[in-house]
Amino acid sequence: MRGRFYGAAVRADHILQDADYRAALVRECLVLVPELVLKWAHVEPQEGNRNFQDMDVIAALAFQSKLKLRGHTLLWHKSVPVWAEQRLTADRGWAPIESHIEATVTRYDGVVGEWDVVNEPIDPWLRSDGLREGIFLQAFDEKYIHRALRQARKLAPKSHLLINEYGLEYDDDADRKRRFHFLKLLERLCYADVPLDGVGLQSHLELEKGPFRENVYARFLQQIADLGLKITITELDVKEWDYTLSVERRDQRAADAVRALLSVVRDQPALRGITSWGLIDRYSWLGVTASDLARYPNAW
Ligand code: G3I
Numbered sequence: 553m554r555g556r557f558y559g560a561a562v563r564a565d566h567i568l569q570d571a572d573y574r575a576a577l578v579r580e581c582l583v584l585v586p587e588l589v590l591k592w593a594h595v596e597p598q599e600g601n602r603n604f605q606d607m608d609v610i611a612a613l614a615f616q617s618k619l620k621l622r623g624h625t626l627l628w629h630k631s632v633p634v635w636a637e638q639r640l641t642a643d644r645g646w647a648p649i650e651s652h653i654e655a656t657v658t659r660y661d662g663v664v665g666e667w668d669v670v671n672e673p674i675d676p677w678l679r680s681d682g683l684r685e686g687i688f689l690q691a692f693d694e695k696y697i698h699r700a701l702r703q704a705r706k707l708a709p710k711s712h713l714l715i716n717e718y719g720l721e722y723d724d725d726a727d728r729k730r731r732f733h734f735l736k737l738l739e740r741l742c743y744a745d746v747p748l749d750g751v752g753l754q755s756h757l758e759l760e761k762g763p764f765r766e767n768v769y770a771r772f773l774q775q776i777a778d779l780g781l782k783i784t785i786t787e788l789d790v791k792e793w794d795y796t797l798s799v800e801r802r803d804q805r806a807a808d809a810v811r812a813l814l815s816v817v818r819d820q821p822a823l824r825g826i827t828s829w830g831l832i833d834r835y836s837w838l839g840v841t842a843s844d845l846a847r848y849p850n851a852w
Contacts, residue, residue: 553823556823556824556825556826557583557826557827559581559582559585559619559622560577560580560581560830561584561587561624561830562585562586562587562830563586563587563589564589564606564609566835567609573832576831576832577613577619578617582619582620582825583619583620583622583827584610584619584622585621585622585624585786585827586607586623587829587830589607589610590607590625590656591625592628592631592632592652593632593633595607595652595655596636596652597633599633599636599648600651607660611660621660621663621664621665621666622665622666622827623656623657623664623667623711624668624671624716624786625669625671626668626700626704627649627653627669627671627700628671629671629684629687630672640687640690641690644692646692646699649699649700650703653700653704653707654707657703657711662710664711665712666711666712666784666824667708667714668714668716668752668786669704669714669715670697670716672684672716673688673717674734674737676730676732676733681694682732682734683737694737694740697737701713712750714748714750715738715748715751715752716751716754716786716787717734717751717752717753718730718755718787719754720754720772721761721813722761722765724761731772735772735776738779742779742780742781749782750781750783750784750822751781751783751784752784752786753784753785754788754829755785755789755813756787756788756791757809757810757813758793759806760791760793764813766812766815766816770816773822774820776822777820777821782822782823783817783820783824784823784824784825784827785823785825785827787827787829788813788826788827789828789838790810790838792806792838793805795840795851796848
Protein backbone atom coordinates (compact mmCIF):
# COMPACT_ATOMS: atom_id res chain seq x y z
CA MET A 553 0.00 0.00 0.00
CA ARG A 554 2.20 2.72 -1.30
CA GLY A 555 2.10 6.07 0.50
CA ARG A 556 0.51 4.63 3.63
CA PHE A 557 2.34 3.80 6.84
CA TYR A 558 2.51 0.55 8.76
CA GLY A 559 3.34 0.35 12.43
CA ALA A 560 2.59 -1.53 15.63
CA ALA A 561 1.71 -1.10 19.28
CA VAL A 562 4.74 -1.72 21.49
CA ARG A 563 5.62 -2.16 25.12
CA ALA A 564 8.60 -0.46 26.74
CA ASP A 565 9.55 -3.51 28.84
CA HIS A 566 9.70 -5.71 25.74
CA ILE A 567 11.85 -3.16 23.92
CA LEU A 568 14.31 -3.16 26.81
CA GLN A 569 14.39 -6.94 27.29
CA ASP A 570 14.20 -8.42 23.81
CA ALA A 571 16.77 -7.46 21.16
CA ASP A 572 15.13 -9.60 18.44
CA TYR A 573 11.82 -7.86 19.03
CA ARG A 574 13.51 -4.47 18.91
CA ALA A 575 15.17 -5.36 15.61
CA ALA A 576 11.88 -6.62 14.18
CA LEU A 577 10.15 -3.35 15.11
CA VAL A 578 12.80 -1.31 13.37
CA ARG A 579 12.73 -3.58 10.33
CA GLU A 580 8.94 -3.74 9.90
CA CYS A 581 7.54 -0.47 11.22
CA LEU A 582 7.45 3.16 10.25
CA VAL A 583 5.33 4.05 13.29
CA LEU A 584 5.31 2.91 16.92
CA VAL A 585 2.35 3.20 19.30
CA PRO A 586 2.63 2.80 23.08
CA GLU A 587 0.28 -0.04 24.06
CA LEU A 588 0.18 0.92 27.74
CA VAL A 589 2.49 3.62 28.94
CA LEU A 590 0.99 6.86 27.67
CA LYS A 591 -2.41 6.23 29.25
CA TRP A 592 -3.35 8.68 31.98
CA ALA A 593 -3.52 6.14 34.83
CA HIS A 594 -0.05 4.92 33.92
CA VAL A 595 1.46 8.38 33.51
CA GLU A 596 -0.02 10.05 36.58
CA PRO A 597 -1.11 7.50 39.19
CA GLN A 598 -0.70 10.22 41.84
CA GLU A 599 -1.61 13.79 41.06
CA GLY A 600 1.28 15.78 39.61
CA ASN A 601 3.71 12.90 40.01
CA ARG A 602 4.20 11.93 36.37
CA ASN A 603 6.02 8.93 35.00
CA PHE A 604 7.14 9.47 31.41
CA GLN A 605 10.12 7.14 31.73
CA ASP A 606 8.44 4.20 30.01
CA MET A 607 7.17 6.33 27.15
CA ASP A 608 10.64 7.82 26.81
CA VAL A 609 12.03 4.31 26.14
CA ILE A 610 9.69 4.04 23.15
CA ALA A 611 10.37 7.63 22.06
CA ALA A 612 14.14 6.98 22.22
CA LEU A 613 13.86 3.94 19.95
CA ALA A 614 11.69 5.94 17.55
CA PHE A 615 14.23 8.78 17.54
CA GLN A 616 17.26 6.52 17.02
CA SER A 617 15.56 4.56 14.25
CA LYS A 618 13.80 7.49 12.57
CA LEU A 619 10.34 6.07 13.27
CA LYS A 620 7.24 8.11 13.94
CA LEU A 621 4.97 7.85 16.98
CA ARG A 622 1.22 7.70 17.43
CA GLY A 623 0.07 9.01 20.81
CA HIS A 624 -2.34 6.56 22.44
CA THR A 625 -4.31 7.99 24.23
CA LEU A 626 -5.15 11.21 26.05
CA LEU A 627 -8.68 10.52 27.34
CA TRP A 628 -9.99 6.99 27.85
CA HIS A 629 -12.66 6.01 30.37
CA LYS A 630 -10.67 2.87 31.24
CA SER A 631 -7.56 4.79 32.21
CA VAL A 632 -8.56 7.62 34.51
CA PRO A 633 -6.45 7.72 37.70
CA VAL A 634 -8.48 7.21 40.86
CA TRP A 635 -7.57 10.66 42.21
CA ALA A 636 -8.70 12.32 38.95
CA GLU A 637 -11.99 10.44 38.91
CA GLN A 638 -12.64 11.63 42.47
CA ARG A 639 -11.81 15.24 41.59
CA LEU A 640 -13.94 15.22 38.45
CA THR A 641 -16.84 13.73 40.39
CA ALA A 642 -16.49 16.25 43.19
CA ASP A 643 -16.13 19.56 41.34
CA ARG A 644 -16.56 18.90 37.61
CA GLY A 645 -13.59 21.16 36.89
CA TRP A 646 -11.46 20.80 33.75
CA ALA A 647 -8.16 21.48 35.59
CA PRO A 648 -6.97 17.85 36.01
CA ILE A 649 -7.63 17.08 32.34
CA GLU A 650 -6.08 20.34 31.22
CA SER A 651 -2.90 19.71 33.10
CA HIS A 652 -2.72 16.08 31.93
CA ILE A 653 -3.17 17.01 28.27
CA GLU A 654 -0.76 19.92 28.54
CA ALA A 655 2.00 17.90 30.19
CA THR A 656 1.65 14.96 27.82
CA VAL A 657 1.20 16.74 24.51
CA THR A 658 3.87 19.34 25.24
CA ARG A 659 6.45 16.74 26.23
CA TYR A 660 6.08 14.87 22.92
CA ASP A 661 5.30 17.81 20.65
CA GLY A 662 7.16 17.37 17.37
CA VAL A 663 7.73 13.71 18.23
CA VAL A 664 4.19 12.34 18.25
CA GLY A 665 2.64 13.03 14.86
CA GLU A 666 -0.82 11.63 15.49
CA TRP A 667 -2.85 11.69 18.72
CA ASP A 668 -5.76 9.53 19.80
CA VAL A 669 -7.22 12.46 21.70
CA VAL A 670 -10.39 10.65 22.78
CA ASN A 671 -10.63 6.89 22.91
CA GLU A 672 -13.91 4.94 22.71
CA PRO A 673 -16.51 7.69 23.31
CA ILE A 674 -19.36 5.53 21.95
CA ASP A 675 -21.49 3.03 23.84
CA PRO A 676 -24.51 2.13 21.74
CA TRP A 677 -26.58 0.59 24.52
CA LEU A 678 -27.49 3.14 27.18
CA ARG A 679 -28.23 6.60 25.80
CA SER A 680 -30.19 7.61 22.75
CA ASP A 681 -27.24 9.64 21.42
CA GLY A 682 -24.93 6.63 21.78
CA LEU A 683 -22.37 8.49 23.89
CA ARG A 684 -20.63 6.53 26.60
CA GLU A 685 -21.85 7.12 30.12
CA GLY A 686 -18.96 7.93 32.38
CA ILE A 687 -17.04 10.52 34.25
CA PHE A 688 -16.17 12.70 31.24
CA LEU A 689 -19.74 12.89 29.97
CA GLN A 690 -21.16 13.41 33.47
CA ALA A 691 -18.83 16.30 34.17
CA PHE A 692 -18.80 18.11 30.81
CA ASP A 693 -21.42 16.56 28.53
CA GLU A 694 -20.30 16.04 24.92
CA LYS A 695 -18.24 19.21 25.27
CA TYR A 696 -15.38 17.22 26.81
CA ILE A 697 -14.56 16.02 23.31
CA HIS A 698 -14.57 19.59 21.95
CA ARG A 699 -12.41 20.87 24.79
CA ALA A 700 -9.87 18.07 24.54
CA LEU A 701 -9.49 18.49 20.78
CA ARG A 702 -9.25 22.28 21.00
CA GLN A 703 -6.62 22.09 23.69
CA ALA A 704 -4.61 19.49 21.79
CA ARG A 705 -4.73 21.60 18.62
CA LYS A 706 -3.48 24.64 20.50
CA LEU A 707 -0.58 22.74 22.02
CA ALA A 708 0.37 20.75 18.93
CA PRO A 709 -0.92 22.63 15.90
CA LYS A 710 0.87 20.35 13.43
CA SER A 711 -0.30 17.03 14.88
CA HIS A 712 -3.04 14.94 13.34
CA LEU A 713 -5.89 14.69 15.89
CA LEU A 714 -8.15 11.67 16.07
CA ILE A 715 -11.04 10.07 17.84
CA ASN A 716 -10.40 6.35 18.14
CA GLU A 717 -13.23 3.81 18.32
CA TYR A 718 -13.75 0.04 18.30
CA GLY A 719 -16.45 -2.40 17.22
CA LEU A 720 -17.29 -0.85 13.85
CA GLU A 721 -16.45 -3.55 11.34
CA TYR A 722 -19.15 -6.18 11.31
CA ASP A 723 -22.72 -6.27 10.09
CA ASP A 724 -24.26 -7.21 13.44
CA ASP A 725 -26.54 -5.21 15.69
CA ALA A 726 -23.84 -3.85 18.00
CA ASP A 727 -21.48 -2.73 15.22
CA ARG A 728 -24.33 -1.27 13.15
CA LYS A 729 -25.43 0.83 16.13
CA ARG A 730 -21.87 1.92 16.91
CA ARG A 731 -21.28 2.96 13.30
CA PHE A 732 -24.51 4.96 13.32
CA HIS A 733 -23.72 6.83 16.56
CA PHE A 734 -20.07 7.32 15.65
CA LEU A 735 -21.01 8.96 12.35
CA LYS A 736 -23.58 11.17 14.10
CA LEU A 737 -20.94 12.28 16.60
CA LEU A 738 -18.49 13.04 13.79
CA GLU A 739 -21.14 15.09 11.98
CA ARG A 740 -21.83 17.14 15.12
CA LEU A 741 -18.11 17.73 15.68
CA CYS A 742 -17.56 18.84 12.11
CA TYR A 743 -20.61 21.12 12.29
CA ALA A 744 -19.28 22.66 15.54
CA ASP A 745 -15.95 23.32 13.81
CA VAL A 746 -14.01 21.31 16.34
CA PRO A 747 -10.40 20.62 15.23
CA LEU A 748 -10.72 16.97 14.33
CA ASP A 749 -8.52 15.67 11.51
CA GLY A 750 -9.49 12.06 11.38
CA VAL A 751 -10.69 8.92 12.99
CA GLY A 752 -8.93 5.87 14.32
CA LEU A 753 -10.74 2.63 13.57
CA GLN A 754 -9.34 0.11 16.01
CA SER A 755 -10.24 -2.99 13.98
CA HIS A 756 -9.97 -5.75 16.55
CA LEU A 757 -11.34 -8.43 14.25
CA GLU A 758 -13.18 -11.39 15.77
CA LEU A 759 -13.52 -14.61 13.84
CA GLU A 760 -16.62 -15.40 15.90
CA LYS A 761 -18.37 -12.43 14.31
CA GLY A 762 -17.87 -13.00 10.57
CA PRO A 763 -18.64 -12.85 7.78
CA PHE A 764 -17.29 -9.43 7.07
CA ARG A 765 -19.52 -7.47 4.62
CA GLU A 766 -17.17 -5.56 2.36
CA ASN A 767 -19.79 -3.28 0.80
CA VAL A 768 -21.19 -2.23 4.20
CA TYR A 769 -17.74 -1.37 5.50
CA ALA A 770 -16.71 0.41 2.30
CA ARG A 771 -19.81 2.61 2.58
CA PHE A 772 -18.97 3.44 6.20
CA LEU A 773 -15.42 4.47 5.25
CA GLN A 774 -16.79 6.65 2.48
CA GLN A 775 -19.21 8.37 4.88
CA ILE A 776 -16.24 9.27 7.08
CA ALA A 777 -14.25 10.50 4.09
CA ASP A 778 -17.24 12.57 2.91
CA LEU A 779 -17.00 14.54 6.16
CA GLY A 780 -13.49 15.53 5.13
CA LEU A 781 -11.88 13.27 7.73
CA LYS A 782 -8.87 10.99 7.29
CA ILE A 783 -8.79 7.38 8.42
CA THR A 784 -6.18 5.43 10.35
CA ILE A 785 -6.61 1.74 11.12
CA THR A 786 -5.18 1.85 14.62
CA GLU A 787 -5.32 -1.50 16.46
CA LEU A 788 -5.61 -4.22 13.86
CA ASP A 789 -5.53 -7.77 15.19
CA VAL A 790 -7.60 -10.96 15.12
CA LYS A 791 -9.27 -12.76 17.99
CA GLU A 792 -9.45 -16.39 16.95
CA TRP A 793 -12.38 -18.70 17.58
CA ASP A 794 -11.55 -22.34 16.88
CA TYR A 795 -8.25 -23.06 18.62
CA THR A 796 -8.49 -26.80 17.95
CA LEU A 797 -7.57 -26.43 14.27
CA SER A 798 -4.03 -26.95 13.01
CA VAL A 799 -1.75 -23.94 13.35
CA GLU A 800 -1.72 -23.61 9.56
CA ARG A 801 -5.51 -23.43 9.35
CA ARG A 802 -5.70 -21.01 12.25
CA ASP A 803 -3.15 -18.75 10.60
CA GLN A 804 -5.04 -19.02 7.32
CA ARG A 805 -8.31 -17.92 8.94
CA ALA A 806 -6.65 -14.96 10.65
CA ALA A 807 -4.93 -13.98 7.40
CA ASP A 808 -8.21 -14.24 5.46
CA ALA A 809 -9.92 -11.90 7.94
CA VAL A 810 -7.13 -9.34 7.66
CA ARG A 811 -7.07 -9.64 3.86
CA ALA A 812 -10.82 -9.00 3.68
CA LEU A 813 -10.48 -5.82 5.73
CA LEU A 814 -7.39 -4.59 3.89
CA SER A 815 -8.95 -5.16 0.49
CA VAL A 816 -11.58 -2.58 1.44
CA VAL A 817 -9.50 -0.02 3.31
CA ARG A 818 -6.70 0.14 0.74
CA ASP A 819 -9.18 1.42 -1.86
CA GLN A 820 -10.25 4.32 0.35
CA PRO A 821 -8.19 7.42 -0.53
CA ALA A 822 -8.71 8.87 2.98
CA LEU A 823 -6.63 6.05 4.51
CA ARG A 824 -3.39 7.32 6.09
CA GLY A 825 -2.00 4.07 7.41
CA ILE A 826 -2.36 1.04 9.59
CA THR A 827 -0.99 0.06 12.98
CA SER A 828 -1.51 -3.42 14.35
CA TRP A 829 -2.03 -4.02 18.05
CA GLY A 830 1.30 -5.68 18.62
CA LEU A 831 3.81 -7.03 16.13
CA ILE A 832 4.13 -10.66 17.14
CA ASP A 833 1.90 -13.27 18.78
CA ARG A 834 4.35 -13.71 21.66
CA TYR A 835 3.39 -10.33 23.08
CA SER A 836 -0.27 -10.08 22.08
CA TRP A 837 -2.93 -9.09 24.62
CA LEU A 838 -5.14 -11.75 22.98
CA GLY A 839 -4.56 -14.95 24.89
CA VAL A 840 -6.67 -18.09 25.01
CA THR A 841 -9.35 -17.36 27.61
CA ALA A 842 -11.26 -19.61 30.00
CA SER A 843 -14.34 -19.40 27.77
CA ASP A 844 -12.23 -20.40 24.74
CA LEU A 845 -11.12 -23.48 26.67
CA ALA A 846 -14.66 -24.28 27.77
CA ARG A 847 -15.95 -24.18 24.20
CA TYR A 848 -14.17 -27.40 23.19
CA PRO A 849 -14.06 -29.33 26.46
CA ASN A 850 -12.57 -32.52 25.04
CA ALA A 851 -10.11 -30.98 22.65
CA TRP A 852 -7.30 -29.97 24.99
O1 G3I B 1 2.10 -5.93 33.78
C1 G3I B 1 1.14 -6.21 34.81
C2 G3I B 1 1.57 -7.39 35.63
O2 G3I B 1 2.75 -7.05 36.32
C3 G3I B 1 0.44 -7.74 36.62
O3 G3I B 1 0.79 -8.90 37.31
C4 G3I B 1 -0.86 -7.99 35.86
C5 G3I B 1 -2.04 -8.27 36.82
O4 G3I B 1 -3.26 -7.85 36.28
O5 G3I B 1 -1.19 -6.82 35.12
C6 G3I B 1 -0.20 -6.50 34.13
O6 G3I B 1 -0.63 -5.33 33.49
C7 G3I B 1 -1.67 -5.48 32.55
C8 G3I B 1 -1.17 -4.97 31.22
O7 G3I B 1 -2.21 -4.99 30.26
C9 G3I B 1 0.00 -5.80 30.68
O8 G3I B 1 -0.41 -7.10 30.41
C10 G3I B 1 -2.86 -4.68 33.01
O9 G3I B 1 -3.41 -5.26 34.19
C11 G3I B 1 -3.91 -4.66 31.91
O10 G3I B 1 -4.95 -3.77 32.29
C12 G3I B 1 -3.29 -4.16 30.62
O11 G3I B 1 -4.28 -4.26 29.61
C13 G3I B 1 -4.11 -3.42 28.48
C14 G3I B 1 -5.39 -2.63 28.29
O12 G3I B 1 -5.36 -1.91 27.08
C15 G3I B 1 -5.57 -1.62 29.43
O13 G3I B 1 -4.53 -0.68 29.41
C16 G3I B 1 -3.82 -4.30 27.27
O14 G3I B 1 -2.54 -4.91 27.41
C17 G3I B 1 -3.84 -3.42 26.02
O15 G3I B 1 -3.65 -4.25 24.88
C18 G3I B 1 -5.20 -2.75 25.96
O16 G3I B 1 -5.25 -1.96 24.79
C19 G3I B 1 -6.55 -1.47 24.46
C20 G3I B 1 -6.37 -0.11 23.85
O17 G3I B 1 -5.68 0.75 24.74
C21 G3I B 1 -7.72 0.49 23.48
N1 G3I B 1 -8.45 -0.39 22.58
C22 G3I B 1 -8.62 -1.75 23.08
C23 G3I B 1 -7.26 -2.36 23.41
C24 G3I B 1 -7.39 -3.81 23.85
O18 G3I B 1 -8.15 -3.90 25.03
